[in-house]
Amino acid sequence: xxxxxxxxxxxxxxxxxxDRGAKIVARALxxxxxxxxxxxxxxxxxxxxxxAIQEDVDAIGLxxxxxxxxxxFPKVTKLLKEKGIDDxxxxxxxxxxxxxxxxxxxxxxxxxxxxxxxxxxxxxxxxEQIRK
Amino acid sequence: MDLAERVLAGDKRGVxxxxxxxxxxxxxxxxQLGKLHSRTGKAHIIGVTGPPGSGKSTIVDRMAKAFRxxxxxxxxxxxxxxxxxxxxxxxxxxxxxLDLTLDEGVFIRSMGTRGHLGGLSRAASGAVKVLDAFGMDxxxxxxxxxxxxxVEIVSHAHTTIIVxxxxxxxxxxxxxxxxxxxxxIFVINKADRQGADKTAMEIQAMLGLNPxxxxxxxxxxxTIARTNKGIDALVEKAMEHYDYLKKSGNFENILEQGIRxxxxxxxxxxxxxxxxxxxxxxxxxxxxxxxxEKELDPxxxxxxxxxxxxxxxxxxx
Ligand SMILES: Nc1nc2c(ncn2[C@@H]2O[C@H](COP(=O)(O)OP(=O)(O)O)[C@@H](O)[C@H]2O)c(=O)[nH]1
Ligand SMILES: [Mg+2]
Numbered sequence: 153x154x155x156x157x158x159x160x161x162x163x164x165x166x167x168x169x170x171d172r173g174a175k176i177v178a179r180a181l182x183x184x185x186x187x188x189x190x191x192x193x194x195x196x197x198x199x200x201x202x203x204a205i206q207e208d209v210d211a212i213g214l215x216x217x218x219x220x221x222x223x224x225f226p227k228v229t230k231l232l233k234e235k236g237i238d239d240x241x242x243x244x245x246x247x248x249x250x251x252x253x254x255x256x257x258x259x260x261x262x263x264x265x266x267x268x269x270x271x272x273x274x275x276x277x278x279x280e281q282i283r284k
Numbered sequence: 285m286d287l288a289e290r291v292l293a294g295d296k297r298g299v300x301x302x303x304x305x306x307x308x309x310x311x312x313x314x315x316q317l318g319k320l321h322s323r324t325g326k327a328h329i330i331g332v333t334g335p336p337g338s339g340k341s342t343i344v345d346r347m348a349k350a351f352r353x354x355x356x357x358x359x360x361x362x363x364x365x366x367x368x369x370x371x372x373x374x375x376x377x378x379x380x381x382l383d384l385t386l387d388e389g390v391f392i393r394s395m396g397t398r399g400h401l402g403g404l405s406r407a408a409s410g411a412v413k414v415l416d417a418f419g420m421d422x423x424x425x426x427x428x429x430x431x432x433x434x435v436e437i438v439s440h441a442h443t444t445i446i447v448x449x450x451x452x453x454x455x456x457x458x459x460x461x462x463x464x465x466x467x468x469i470f471v472i473n474k475a476d477r478q479g480a481d482k483t484a485m486e487i488q489a490m491l492g493l494n495p496x497x498x499x500x501x502x503x504x505x506x507t508i509a510r511t512n513k514g515i516d517a518l519v520e521k522a523m524e525h526y527d528y529l530k531k532s533g534n535f536e537n538i539l540e541q542g543i544r545x546x547x548x549x550x551x552x553x554x555x556x557x558x559x560x561x562x563x564x565x566x567x568x569x570x571x572x573x574x575x576x577e578k579e580l581d582p583x584x585x586x587x588x589x590x591x592x593x594x595x596x597x598x599x600x601x
Contacts, residue, residue, distance in 0.1 A: 156308060157307075157308075157371070157396070157398070159304075178374055179374065181372065182367065182370065182372035182373060182374050183367075183370050183372060184370070184372060185370050185371040185372045186372050187366075187372065187373050187375060187394075187396050188372070188373065188374045188375065189375045189376075189378065189394050190374050190375065190376045190378075190379065191376075191378050191379055191382065192376075192379040192382070195382075198386060199382065199385045199386060202385050202386055203378065203385055205296055205297055205300055206296060206299075206300055206391055206392055206393060207300065207393065207394060208297075208300035208301055208303065208304045237297075
């Protein structure tokens, strides 16, 4: 049996047109040996969850710069829950004010990476959580 | 319910999980695939290959939509290269297929080549079987037409489409080497750009070099996948090729050939594993020293070790 690869979906819900940050994270994860499913801009939460199912990912990384994270991120975790999926790690990144983080965690987002989070922290977090 | 049962019951998560097990070469994957075998064989398997950026993913997306118009269910396996240095990959083909995500009659799976010899084609052909048993009428496999294993994958397809684009003179030279032979349909995509006719003529000339006149003469089509131009004709040709295979009896030949190769690989793998168990490793180490010291030659040594193995196998242990 070959080693288990970590598969992660990097998705950008919402309407903002900036995916530079998401791309940088995607490349860093690839360089760390992850398989990154990258779906680009303007994903609906429904599309994100369906993609995660078909690709059997271990984690979903959501990136949002438009300020709509408080509606979009919890929508993803809610859909996962409705489908009975509890084994996919969900993290968020982008511009998320500190005071929103507890609410997001309450809504089932496992981790929020604020602007300027070192890429290594993101990589290590996933390795630790998923290998568990 | 085990995974095979979940696949047959139409459970997408079961399909996705089983494909992961196949990729990981998990023992149970073979058990599950074994259970699915009798339910496979109904899908038309279409390989789409060609250089990066030629528009393969866009073509796959457009073809899938055309097949959906005919009410056919479509499975897609999109393969992208794994970095040989890090083992990681960015799998980005879905970007061109976003409208298909929520279509109940479509299942898309991205795969990295993962580098192990023959492993990719094993994983991809396993995934094809799962999608076949899942009830997909059409299965599209996208690979970059570069390495041997990619060629191997599409060579297992019923219909192989080779995608080129204008102005890639040098590229065609490299593609020609391993891949021209396996093309059933040639597509020059991005025909909105200059030079499509010239590329078509070059391919035509290359195909003309074949001294035997083939039963199926590969058509050379031009498409503009971005605007859907030429896609209906492409889909029609693909279906025509499938009909040709069925009517000419070549379908059975491909099937038989595929099964023969698959069985051989499976047996070789088991023999490889058996070797680890029955070859006397201590003796082998001893022989290696003797061979280094020129007291023994490797050919005699191999024969002696094999005598021993045969003895063990015949004893039944
Ligand atoms: N001009 C032009 N661009 C196209 C056409 N088809 C696809 N493309 C673009 O070519 C780029 C690569 O396409 P993609 O399908 O990802 O190619 P692949 O790497 O072979 O899968 C994308 O930006 C597409 O939008 C076409 O017919 N004409
Ligand atoms: Mg592609």
